[in-house]
Amino acid sequence: MRRRLANYEADRSVPYAGLTPEALADRALQAMHAPVAYRPVETDGAARAARRIAQVLENRWWVRS
Amino acid sequence: MLTVGGGGHLPAARDPVLFNRSVRDFVAGAPRASTWVRGMSRKRRALFISSPIGLGHVQRDLAIARELRKLHPDLEIDWFTVDPAARYLEREGERLHPITQRLANESRHFESVAGEHDLSAFFALRTMDEIMVNNFMTFSDLMEAEHYDLVIGDESWEVDYYYHENPELKRQPFVFLTDFVGCLPMDSGERETHLCADRNADDIEHVARFPYVRDAAIFVGNPEDVTEAPFGPGLPSIRAWTDRNFSYSGYALPFDPEDFSDTEKCGKSTAYSKNEKIVIASVGGTAVGKPLLDKIAQAFPRMKREVAGAAHDPRGRAAPFARLVSAPRRPRGAPVRAQPLRASRLLRSRPGAGAA
Numbered sequence: 401m402r403r404r405l406a407n408y409e410a411d412r413s414v415p416y417a418g419l420t421p422e423a424l425a426d427r428a429l430q431a432m433h434a435p436v437a438y439r440p441v442e443t444d445g446a447a448r449a450a451r452r453i454a455q456v457l458e459n460r461w462w463v464r465s
Numbered sequence: 466m467l468t469v470g471g472g473g474h475l476p477a478a479r480d481p482v483l484f485n486r487s488v489r490d491f492v493a494g495a496p497r498a499s500t501w502v503r504g505m506s507r508k509r510r511a512l513f514i515s516s517p518i519g520l521g522h523v524q525r526d527l528a529i530a531r532e533l534r535k536l537h538p539d540l541e542i543d544w545f546t547v548d549p550a551a552r553y554l555e556r557e558g559e560r561l562h563p564i565t566q567r568l569a570n571e572s573r574h575f576e577s578v579a580g581e582h583d584l585s586a587f588f589a590l591r592t593m594d595e596i597m598v599n600n601f602m603t604f605s606d607l608m609e610a611e612h613y614d615l616v617i618g619d620e621s622w623e624v625d626y627y628y629h630e631n632p633e634l635k636r637q638p639f640v641f642l643t644d645f646v647g648c649l650p651m652d653s654g655e656r657e658t659h660l661c662a663d664r665n666a667d668d669i670e671h672v673a674r675f676p677y678v679r680d681a682a683i684f685v686g687n688p689e690d691v692t693e694a695p696f697g698p699g700l701p702s703i704r705a706w707t708d709r710n711f712s713y714s715g716y717a718l719p720f721d722p723e724d725f726s727d728t729e730k731c732g733k734s735t736a737y738s739k740n741e742k743i744v745i746a747s748v749g750g751t752a753v754g755k756p757l758l759d760k761i762a763q764a765f766p767r768m769k770r771e772v773a774g775a776a777h778d779p780r781g782r783a784a785p786f787a788r789l790v791s792a793p794r795r796p797r798g799a800p801v802r803a804q805p806l807r808a809s810r811l812l813r814s815r816p817g818a819g820a821a
Contacts, residue, residue, distance in 0.1 A: 421763035445717035450532030
């Protein structure tokens with residue numbers, strides 16, 4: 401999961417073990433005031449998956465054009 | 466007399482699907498009443514199996530199903546899942562197959578084996594054999610009783626695994642979706658390292674031996690999301706193997722961020738006032754994240770104090786900061802909607818907006 405977030409430059413993870421509410425509050429405030437700079441997430445994933453599934457349903461991927 | 470070729474001790478444990486089906490046929494025999502619909506009289510139907518562990522799967526699955534309907538408007542889609550995903554789908558007007566009443570709940574199993582913000586996903590998967598078998602038997606009964614043109618399974622590990630173990634049961638195309646490939650140990654302990662590698666090797670052999678089980682395999686994500694680490698000692702790189710055995714769809718978002726890019730409009734359609742700063746605490750659809758939510762709730766007064774003290778509006782009073790929007794205690798709660806999250810991001814992207 402962290403790797404994925406990092407790929408979008410959005411990894412702000414904090415280790416849970418030993419995390420105090422105070423430290424969490426400080427980190428959250430820090431994040432809130434920092435500029436937002438993560439990479440946009442693609443929006444065509446569902447359509448791409450659907451097209452692949454439709455190819456299976458149609459079962460003609462092997463026809464030469 | 467039934468002989469299990471290549472079998473060993475404990476057939477009930479080694480080959481539970483064959484065992485259960487054989488016992489059922491021996492004890493109950495063929496059903497007394499059934500309906501067979503002539504091939505050309507059948508409607509085009511797909512069964513969508515959506516992992517109920519959390520709510521992320523079902524939201525992306527519904528987005529995929531809606532796109533699929535655009536391509537094939539006559540395709541009827543039945544859903545095969547349990548709460549919390551089932552409840553979400555019903556609220557969205559989708560049809561849940563009634564046989565899903567028989568399914569055991571994977572989500573509750575994950576919650577039951579989780580510690581405080583601590584879940585060993587591998588051991589959670591490894592200790593749910595009985596759930597996997599029960600759910601596959603339910604699926605298999607459905608496939609016998611009704612006809613589907615296609616089965617789509619998002620993280621449907623039970624169907625994928627037992628199809629590979631009992632490939633003769635497959636009777637229609639099967640598309641497998643996942644957003645992770647391979648189990649890696651969370652610690653360097655010998656036992657977990659060995660068990661993970663063993664399970665990975667099993668999956669690799671399955672896919673190599675029966676390539677026709679998965680008519681397509683879609684990784685919901687991008688190649689760079691997949692680790693280069695090997696599946697285990699002497700096993701291939703996970704990334705290289707995934708490249709050879711999956712297609713990548715990218716993220717399947719259940720909404721378009723562009724729809725929420727207008728801050729003013731977004732603010733108007735949510736319950737938040739213009740100058741309000743919003744903090745959303747979201748931990749997914751299982752109850753595994755409840756301790757984290759509790760900790761955030763404890764952190765909130767400090768956040769409110771810090772910001773209220775630092776920011777003043779021109780009228781000389783503390784700027785409004787935030788309300789704590791509570792999340793459901795139980796996994797059955799509604800999924801977090803995109804809109805407040807977008808509003809949150811936008812407000813966060815304009816620091817000081819609340820201070821005028």
